[in-house]
Amino acid sequence: MHRSASRLTRILACAAVPVMLVVAGCSSDSDNTSDGKKASGSSASPQAQKSPNVAPAKFTDLPDPCKSISEKTVKDLVPESKAGSSGKSTDSTSRGSCSWNGLDDKGVKGSQYRWLDVSFLRYDSEATLALSGDQRAEKSYTQEIAKAKATDGAKNVKSSPASGVGASATVINYDLKKTDEDFTYATVVTRTENAVITLTYNGTGYAGAKSPSAGDLTKDALKAAKEAVASIATTNKAADKTAESPTEKSTEKSADN
Secondary structure (H helix, E strand, O other), X not given: OHHHHHHHHHHHHHHHHHHHHHHHHHHHHHHXXXXXXXXXXXXOOOOOOOOXXXXXXXXXXXXXXXXXXXXXXXXXXXXXXXXXXXOOOOOOOOEEEEEEEEEEEOHHHOEEEEEEEEEXXXXXXXXXXXXXXXXXXXXXXXXXXXXHHOOOOOEEEEXXXXXXXXXEEEEEEEEEEEOOXXXXXEEEEEEEOOEEEEEEEEEEEEOOXXXXXXXXXXXXXXXXXXXXXXXXXXXXXXXXXXXXXXXXXXXXXXXXX
């Protein structure tokens, strides 16, 4: 009986060994797996954040502001005007401006003074800001409208949307007194793709001459603004052709060889 009890004890002890080894083995595997994950996670270099996909800006250049409106239109809108005066710019592909002014003196019948100016702003796409050129231009478009409405001394300010001028356009009309005369203003702010154009046309009558109406000024300003918008597309088409020319010549040369 005693011998049987001792034998049973040994059997149970031997049987327990594999179970403990299995448990220990599982525990070890589990720890190793966990450590492996931690090690892998700590040693793996963080993935560089990918820049968001932002559409490239359509326009890469701007026209010569003083040539963006035809000579005929300038002559019609600004009688007796001289050559346009170009504004200073450190980067003509991103911003530019031009202005014209003239006085149509009719002696005792009075005189008509007119001023026309146009400015261009172009925006590139910014991947770091996740903003396309169009989006940046849209923001600028809103700011330019607000700026025109807030013109110092402006009275009777009114604004209205305009169609057929770029992707979006707004006309701002107001009156402004300067040099002791009442001037009438029509400002057109328009966006076309990634560019913003602000065109201002104003005038007054001297020596008893009747001042121009806001309606007439607006009609003429919109005509000039359409030409300015078209000049951007024309300029960039010409730039695209110029950029393609060297490649075409190189291809032709290789073919000849």
